[in-house]
Amino acid sequence: MEGVDHLASERSRAQFDVEEMKVVWAGSRHALEVSDRISRLVASDPAFRKDNRTSLSRKELFKNTLRKTAHAWKRITELRLSEEEASRLRFYVDEPAFTDLHWGMFIPAIKGQGTEEQLQKWLPLAYKMQIIGCYAQTELGHGSNVQGLETTATFDPQTDEFIIHSPTLTSSKWWPGGLGKVSTHAVIYARLIIDGKDYGVNGFIVQLRSMDDHLPLPGITVGDIGMKFGSGAYNTMDNGVLRFDHVRIPRDQMLMRVSQVTREGKFVQSNVPRQLVYGTMVYVRQTIVADASCALSRAVCIATRYSAVRRQFGSQNGGVETQVIDYKTQQSRLFPLLASAYAFRFVGEWLKWLYTDVTQRLQANDFSTLPEAHACTAGLKSLTTSATADGIEECRKLCGGHGYLCSSGLPELFAVYVPACTYEGDNIVLLLQVARFLMKTVSQLGSGKKPVGTTAYMGRVDQLMQCHCAVQRAEDWLKPSVILEAFEARSARMSVACAQNLTNFANPEEGFLELSADLTEAAVAHCQLIVVSKFIEKLKQDIPGKGVKEQLEILCNIYALFLLHKHLGDFLKTGCISPKQASLANDQLRSLYSQARPNAIALVDAFDYTDHFLGSVLGRYDGNVYPKLYEEAWKDPLNDSVVPDGYQEYIRPMLKQQLRNARL
Numbered sequence: 001m002e003g004v005d006h007l008a009s010e011r012s013r014a015q016f017d018v019e020e021m022k023v024v025w026a027g028s029r030h031a032l033e034v035s036d037r038i039s040r041l042v043a044s045d046p047a048f049r050k051d052n053r054t055s056l057s058r059k060e061l062f063k064n065t066l067r068k069t070a071h072a073w074k075r076i077t078e079l080r081l082s083e084e085e086a087s088r089l090r091f092y093v094d095e096p097a098f099t100d101l102h103w104g105m106f107i108p109a110i111k112g113q114g115t116e117e118q119l120q121k122w123l124p125l126a127y128k129m130q131i132i133g134c135y136a137q138t139e140l141g142h143g144s145n146v147q148g149l150e151t152t153a154t155f156d157p158q159t160d161e162f163i164i165h166s167p168t169l170t171s172s173k174w175w176p177g178g179l180g181k182v183s184t185h186a187v188i189y190a191r192l193i194i195d196g197k198d199y200g201v202n203g204f205i206v207q208l209r210s211m212d213d214h215l216p217l218p219g220i221t222v223g224d225i226g227m228k229f230g231s232g233a234y235n236t237m238d239n240g241v242l243r244f245d246h247v248r249i250p251r252d253q254m255l256m257r258v259s260q261v262t263r264e265g266k267f268v269q270s271n272v273p274r275q276l277v278y279g280t281m282v283y284v285r286q287t288i289v290a291d292a293s294c295a296l297s298r299a300v301c302i303a304t305r306y307s308a309v310r311r312q313f314g315s316q317n318g319g320v321e322t323q324v325i326d327y328k329t330q331q332s333r334l335f336p337l338l339a340s341a342y343a344f345r346f347v348g349e350w351l352k353w354l355y356t357d358v359t360q361r362l363q364a365n366d367f368s369t370l371p372e373a374h375a376c377t378a379g380l381k382s383l384t385t386s387a388t389a390d391g392i393e394e395c396r397k398l399c400g401g402h403g404y405l406c407s408s409g410l411p412e413l414f415a416v417y418v419p420a421c422t423y424e425g426d427n428i429v430l431l432l433q434v435a436r437f438l439m440k441t442v443s444q445l446g447s448g449k450k451p452v453g454t455t456a457y458m459g460r461v462d463q464l465m466q467c468h469c470a471v472q473r474a475e476d477w478l479k480p481s482v483i484l485e486a487f488e489a490r491s492a493r494m495s496v497a498c499a500q501n502l503t504n505f506a507n508p509e510e511g512f513l514e515l516s517a518d519l520t521e522a523a524v525a526h527c528q529l530i531v532v533s534k535f536i537e538k539l540k541q542d543i544p545g546k547g548v549k550e551q552l553e554i555l556c557n558i559y560a561l562f563l564l565h566k567h568l569g570d571f572l573k574t575g576c577i578s579p580k581q582a583s584l585a586n587d588q589l590r591s592l593y594s595q596a597r598p599n600a601i602a603l604v605d606a607f608d609y610t611d612h613f614l615g616s617v618l619g620r621y622d623g624n625v626y627p628k629l630y631e632e633a634w635k636d637p638l639n640d641s642v643v644p645d646g647y648q649e650y651i652r653p654m655l656k657q658q659l660r661n662a663r664l
């Protein structure tokens with residue numbers, strides 16, 4: 001039935017003010033207003049239609065993305081949208097495109113690693129889209145190991161130029177988004193060679209294509225690397241391959257904030273850490289954490305609404321069946337994901353603050369918080385993207401068979417999202433960076449250097465190695481101090497155990513390799529502690545709105561106790577809690593699921609997603625799933641004709657043959 005809200009009774013059960021929760025989710029009243037207005041603008045514009053993506057060929061799909069991107073830019077300029085509004089518009093258009101890399105990496109790379117003159121020259125062109133750029137770091141042979149990149153940038157003092165060259169097949173740039181077919185320029189990473197000496201990897205701005213006819217400039221070979229996982233999905237993006245054959249660029253196109261090359265060919269290292277060459281990755285990893293909450297909340301919104309619509313079993317004599325959301329098993333799979341979406345939102349907010357803080361400090365030549373910013377962005381990027389990719393797939397299963405249909409929106413969401421576990425740093429490689437940071441922290445504990453920031457708890461390591469959890473009743477698990485102590489003790493004990501194990505190896509690097517699986521587990525424990533503690537910190541703020549804080553407290557406890565349940569082995573093995581306390585935590589978790597149940601639909605409504613953005617028949621706001629699924633099926637191109645193409649050639653002869661055989 002059109003116009004009827006099938007989820008109205010669910011909505012009427014909510015025990016909190018949904019409008020106020022929307023403000024919490026958006027981050028502020030202003031952010032909510034902008035998101036709400038821009039999402040509706042996109043949803044009401046037929047040019048941004050996206051329901052036909054999975055049935056388009058690659059070429060059609062790509063051209064369609066070019067059309068949408070041009071239309072989006074037209075709207076942004078016509079309406080004179082602010083940077084914030086423009087970025088929301090691109091977000092709600094919801095299609096990976098070259099602009100993601102232009103705005104998300106090319107511009108930040110120049111901003112972070114360029115000198116003042118370089119910013120003045122390149123940024124106005126990039127902001128007006130008079131040039132389009134990408135970020136070309138990864139090569140065919142090396143992605144994770146940035147120090148292993150092979151592309152060279154050799155200084156020629158005669159001409160005051162760098163000669164950019166790809167000496168081997170494996171040095172071909174491979175993967176950069178926007179490179180394959182669109183970008184006119186790139187920030188590329190190459191080994192700086194002066195007078196035969198290798199000064200390591202640095203960034204350079206290189207023009208790739210002619211501004212007149214878009215053809216590659218002399219010495220440049222460039223193209224798309226081919227179809228990727230899933231239909232539609234990330235195939236709207238032209239991930240590319242790029243080779244240089246002695247391409248010359250002026251000396252002032254090396255990004256020279258971190259190090260400089262003088263006219264005489266002298267290498268000068270600035271007063272800033274070399275790691276700032278990796279700064280763009282720190283910036284993007286931080287944004288990826290915020291994106292994780294968006295992707296997960298979207299999947300959870302679909303699965304929650306559908307779970308309230310879908311009914312299976314439980315009826316007597318043909319009466320109404322049970323809503324699947326009322327099954328405890330469904331709740332125990334769905335509600336931790338709902339809680340994770342909120343948890344990632346808040347840790348994303350905090351990480352944005354941390355990043356802003358470190359950037360301001362860097363400007364004042366204070367580099368002290370850079371290692372922590374690197375460890376936090378790397379670790380949280382890894383934790384949240386892995387959990388989100390797994391969570392989207394779980395949401396698909398939570399929707400049963402219908403979740404496997406493209407019209408559920410979930411297969412495409414998964415296919416678009418899952419490379420986040422690999423890009424911007426493979427998740428295991430990043431956890432190993434966190435582990436190095438933790439081992440360094442533990443090794444310095446006796447030296448009088450007090451751990452600060454997210455490792456401050458390590459300063460209480462003696463107490464955390466011995467403390468006994470005080471839980472006696474299930475309700476004790478609702479105390480933030482109890483939860484925090486359990487997570488801190490688990491993390492500290494796992495890190496200390498790894499550090500102790502490492503002392504058994506004569507060669508620490510060998511030990512690190514041998515123990516790397518344990519080390520990644522210690523890193524995960526530390527990152528989970530950060531997420532839990534930032535959720536708890538959020539709850540200390542003044543949060544207005546009837547029942548809003550209470551719902552967030554329930555979600556925070558679900559998140560923490562679910563992790564405790566999932567990683568029970570860690571908590572028991574390290575002696576942080578007893579089996580009896582684990583069982584009480586489980587009792588409490590079940591009770592929390594019951595408390596979340598009446599609010600589930602309102603909690604996903606608070607994400608304020610339009611049906612256009614969700615792109616899911618199962619997740620429709622009105623819950624009118626079955627007629628729409630039925631309608632959608634008939635739109636499939638296979639149903640354009642009643643008898644399929646190929647009947648005459650392949651089906652009919654087979655049937656006739658069977659008939660002849662039968663007569664013999």
Ligand SMILES: CCCCC/C=C/C(=O)SCCNC(=O)CCNC(=O)[C@H](O)C(C)(C)COP(=O)(O)OP(=O)(O)OC[C@H]1O[C@@H](n2cnc3c(N)ncnc32)[C@H](O)[C@@H]1OP(=O)(O)O
Nearest residue numbers: 100104137143144145146147275278281282374423424425
């Ligand atoms: C808009 C979204 C679309 C996304 C599209 C996707 C784009 C991409 O994927 S772009 C390509 C991204 N590539 C990567 O993320 C590569 C991952 N690899 C690395 O980041 C590095 O190679 C590494 C960190 C894994 C290792 O680097 P390496 O130089 O070998 O470093 P060490 O392990 O020896 O560490 C040296 C020292 O530097 C510190 N450090 C490393 N990275 C950073 C950083 N980003 N910021 C600050 N500090 C960093 C590291 O902690 C070590 O410190 P110390 O222990 O104190 O010496």
Ligand SMILES: Cc1cc2nc3c(=O)[nH]c(=O)nc-3n(C[C@H](O)[C@H](O)[C@H](O)COP(=O)(O)OP(=O)(O)OC[C@H]3O[C@@H](n4cnc5c(N)ncnc54)[C@H](O)[C@@H]3O)c2cc1C
Nearest residue numbers: 135136137138142143144175176177419422423424425428
């Ligand atoms: C969709 C997509 C978009 C991308 N966009 C860009 C872009 O715009 N620009 C760009 O420059 N790059 C881009 N990339 C490349 C991306 O950054 C790399 O793929 C990523 O950094 C991983 O590197 P890799 O492919 O070399 O993986 P590898 O390092 O080869 O990983 C393979 C396996 O080895 C394991 N491994 C590697 N090193 C270690 C170690 N030290 N210890 C233990 N295990 C290890 C990994 O865990 C993984 O299981 C993109 C990639 C994808 C998939």
